[in-house]
């Protein structure tokens with residue numbers, strides 16, 4: 001089954017079958033962090049580091065919680081509002097993790113859609129939940145942006161979806177090229193926002209405002 005732009009319904013890039021994806025292995029994560037501490041020349045038995053593997057594993061469980069949640073379930077709440085114009089949630093704070101360096105990239109997401117013929121809308125918080133779900137995975141910004149758009153297409157069958165993410169990558173700020181303050185903007189447009197420059201322009205204007 002496909003929605004606008006042929007997005008596969010119910011299938012996510014890293015799904016390992018229907019439903020929940022993967023599982024967190026606390027013991028393995030703690031052992032890996034301990035190894036990493038040894039690898040950087042630290043002593044994992046010293047007082048300040050004793051509980052660090054446990055804490056880091058817990059933090060990773062939280063940072064990657066989106067791997068263990070079925071995306072379409074997040075958008076399960078829909079209302080028949082008969083609304084057929086733009087719904088836009090702006091400036092959704094977003095924290096994700098760069099899959100190349102496992103350090104964070106953070107910024108804001110703007111998510112808009114025009115409901116389909118049925119006029120079905122979802123709860124506003126659900127749009128932010130979808131952002132969170134995909135952000136809480138090892139990511140690249142481009143894929144994160146597309147996955148959010150495609151999840152909304154799959155669940156709501158809207159006339160159009162637009163997702164814009166503006167983020168700073170700490171892997172470009174604190175190491176490597178070291179350009180703090182450089183921001184990356186990515187967009188994913190589907191349906192009407194792709195085919196109509198006017199609709200896209202209006203949405204972008206509202207996002208910029």
Ligand SMILES: Nc1nc2c(ncn2[C@@H]2O[C@H](COP(=O)(O)OP(=O)(O)OP(=O)(O)O)[C@@H](O)[C@H]2O)c(=O)[nH]1
Nearest residue numbers: 098099100101139140141142169171172175176177
């Ligand atoms: N397109 C894209 N690139 C990203 C993203 N996050 C990090 N990168 C880039 O991924 C690239 C990885 O490059 P590599 O040459 O394999 O790794 P590296 O030697 O650590 O690269 P430097 O960061 O340039 O030091 C870097 O250019 C990063 O800036 C992202 O979300 N999207």
Ligand SMILES: [Zn+2]
Nearest residue numbers: 098100101171
């Ligand atoms: Zn990176």
